[in-house]
Amino acid sequence: MADSLWEDKDVRFDIPSRHLTMRLGEKTLDVINSVEDTKGNMGDNGRLVVTNLRLIWHSLTSSKISLSIGWNCILQMIQKSINTRQHGESDMIQLLAKTTDMKFEFIFTNLMPKSLKDLSSVISVHKSYMSSKLYRELKLRGALLNGRQLKVLPLEKVISYVNGVWNLSNNQGTLGAFIITNVRLVWVSDTKDQFNISIPYLQIIRIKARESKFGRALVVECSECSGGYVLGFRIDPKERLEQVLEELSSLLVSYSRRPNYGVEFIKESTEGKQKELTKDDYFKSEFGSEDIDSVEEDKFSNAYSAYLADGHATGKSREPIYSKELGLAIEKPPDGFTLKSLWEVIPSKES
Known part of the structure; x- marks a missing residue:
């Protein structure tokens, strides 16, 4: 999208x-x-x-x-x-x-x-x-929290919290939580508030579950214009992962039918x-x-x-011409324009 x-x-x-x-x-x-x-x-x-x-x-x-x-x-x-x-x-x-x-x-x-x-x-x-912009742009390591609470956007509603979510970036797992809203998916670390990611549904190409070296993982594929990130998260047990996948897939379909750009x-x-x-x-x-x-x-x-x-x-550059008004060489103005009209934003009244 x-x-x-x-x-x-x-x-x-x-x-x-x-x-x-x-x-x-x-x-x-x-x-x-x-x-x-x-x-x-x-x-x-x-x-x-x-x-x-x-x-x-x-x-x-x-x-x-x-x-x-x-x-x-x-x-x-x-x-x-x-x-x-x-x-x-x-x-x-x-x-x-x-x-x-x-x-x-x-x-x-x-x-x-x-x-x-x-x-x-x-x-x-x-x-x-x-x-x-948070409605439309992916944000890494932003000031998303106030204390441990998400700073909710004006048209945003929190749908659910999911604890025990491992972020699998950098070939290692970092424990945190999902905050799922009607306009974005947010992951925040349990130990560092500034380690987080906000992913608008607008920037999500697909969400699926697949096997990884960390076991079965939830995979979020992001659009090219947002960086083309492929983000992996592990949620235990597998049944819970499937529940989260179903919820996010449903919200993504709902959002695609009625996108909210936040303006x-x-x-x-x-x-x-x-x-x-x-x-x-x-x-x-x-x-x-x-x-x-x-x-x-x-x-x-x-x-x-x-x-x-x-x-x-x-x-x-256009060809240079001599300007009598300025007494020096300037680029030739575009056709239909004078030096005076280019200089003035609002044309002066003729006396």
């Missing part, structure tokens, strides 16, 4: 509708109409969709233009208030995001007055995502404000699904290069 989860770990441009609809466990937390993608599609009215895994922007005028920005890619987020002649005080959010080998900058401007709708939900959901957000009442869409198929309601699916996968829009934080995609 975890190895196929890309929504929170990638930045994608102009993707087909099947990648814009919600995957299992993904929830639409807020929908903000009348938002402009100022850097890549200035002047194009769009909709910003906040989910528990990512931030989506899509154009309301062209079904082929969209952005999907995973929360885990975001390095920096700045929210500002701006004044416009048409709408008065409005919100703007500037994002710096990073994938494996590229950095991108995005600027979203709310075209509605701040009194009717702001972009604060984007900040709140990102904070919730960053503070809930919480309580939306303020929108009474008297803009009407928001909460259906996961809002894209199909706005455009025909046939139009959206016709967008070829892995094709970027013409505005793709505009989002690059370093200004180019190849990693090579």
Whole structure:
């Protein structure tokens, strides 16, 4: 499950509708109409969709233009208030995001007055995502306990405790206990609180019992994106091991049907404000699904290069030119940009 989860770990441009609809466990937390993608599609009215895994922007005028920005890619987020002649005080959010080998900058401007709708939900959901990593990431030797009690996560429920569990790592056994919850499997040492492991069900590929040099063991295989660990535990007697295996297998199946990514957000009442869409198929309601699916996968829009934080995609420097404003040589700005527009985040008003 975890190895196929890309929504929170990638930045994608102009993707087909099947990648814009919600995957299992993904929830639409807020929908903000009348938002402009100022850097890549200035002047194009769009909709910003906040989910528990990512931030989506899509154009309301062209079904082929969209952005999907995973929360885990975001390095920096700045929210500002701006004044416009048409709408008065409005919100703007500037994002710096990073994938494996590229950095991108995005600027979203709310075209509605701040009194009717702001972009604060984007900040709140990102904070919730960053503070809930134990729901999604394997953790070794973490501060998991308070005394001898597990620090329970906000949406977590402890299902059972299993004492007398031997951790078989490093070719030796260390005695400890399982703490089994609705979102993860935790093992803690009986003698050292810092010797522990927290394994979210999201990162478990399979759980099984097999023979080892320590006898019959419970084996937990983890996803490649979490390190590809294969962890062995011994529980005596064998009947008890089988009971634990059955319980964990059942919880893993239940979790896979309704994944819990741990991101919480309580939306303020929108009474008297803009009407928001909460259906996961809002894209199909706005455009025909046939139009959206016709967008070829892995094709970027013409505005793709505009989002690059370093200004180019190849990693090579552009040709140098002489700048009269600075009195020195600089890289030639991208097409459609001036030195002034690149320097200013918010364009200054013309007198």
